[in-house]
Amino acid sequence: MALESQPDLEVVGEAGDGAQAVAMTRALRPDVVLMDVRMPVLDGIEATRHITSAGLPARVLVLTTFNLDEYVYTALRAGASGFLLKNVPPADLFTAIRAVAAGDAVVAPSVTRRLLDAFAHHLPTGSPRPDPLTPREREVLVELARGHSNVEIARRLGVGPGTVKTHVARILAKLHLRDRVHVVIHAYESGLIRPGDG
Known part of the structure; x- marks a missing residue:
């Protein structure tokens, strides 16, 4: 509902599990996929890897609970363009989606640096x-x-x-x-x- 309140953002699909997310990304060709880490059938990391390795144009934003969640580094290695916290304010979510759609990463370089230091x-x-x-x-x-x-x-x-x-x-x-x-x-x-x- 929050996303659909923005005139320049359109939700083209919602998936209930990681395998469905990959299939829908192939079929619907969205600009951005907002991916949860913990999902049934295929987790968000593997789903991200499938999407990015298939050469699909969609860019993936991974949702995580903690700023330095152990999954974040793995998600970035899998090809995600960044990550967001699940409690991100709607305005920041909108900005992040637009930035990723434009080809930018949503993880600030200094945050990325701390992340990689933590998981080196x-x-x-x-x-x-x-x-x-x-x-x-x-x-x-x-x-x-x-x-x-x-x-x-x-x-x-x-x-x-x-x-x-x-x-x-x-x-x-x-x-x-x-x-x-x-x-x-x-x-x-x-x-x-x-x-x-x-």
């Missing part, structure tokens, strides 16, 4: 992936992972905000990442950032 022990250890980035793009990636905005990165690196925006777009394209949240995850997994790095 879940990060895999293995051979690093080949790095296609230029030295400057790698610098920008590290600054993103430290939780800095484009304006802050521009100031720290002595370039214009437009240049930083271009670098961010190239990083996303080269690394096949969806948004800034996944840039941070990549930085941790590749060893460019460790918990506590400033």
Whole structure:
């Protein structure tokens, strides 16, 4: 009811379990899927993984009870574009859905950083992936992972905000990442950032 009160938001379907959510996403092709973590048949994490790995255009927002719920990191690894608390005020929910629909992540970089610091022990250890980035793009990636905005990165690196925006777009394209949240995850997994790095 709250979502349908917004003229620019339309609820196209509701699923009772994770498997149904995946099937409905395939059939209805929504812009955003608001996914609960705990659902019957197929949990929200696996449903998210199915949706994002199938190359569907829908972006997934995962609902969680606690700010640092153990499921949140797993959800981000599964391809979610961020997470919301279940008690999020309606206005914030509307803003988050619009942001994700526009291609942004709803998890602020600083919150993502704390999240990854808390769950860094879940990060895999293995051979690093080949790095296609230029030295400057790698610098920008590290600054993103430290939780800095484009304006802050521009100031720290002595370039214009437009240049930083271009670098961010190239990083996303080269690394096949969806948004800034996944840039941070990549930085941790590749060893460019460790918990506590400033």
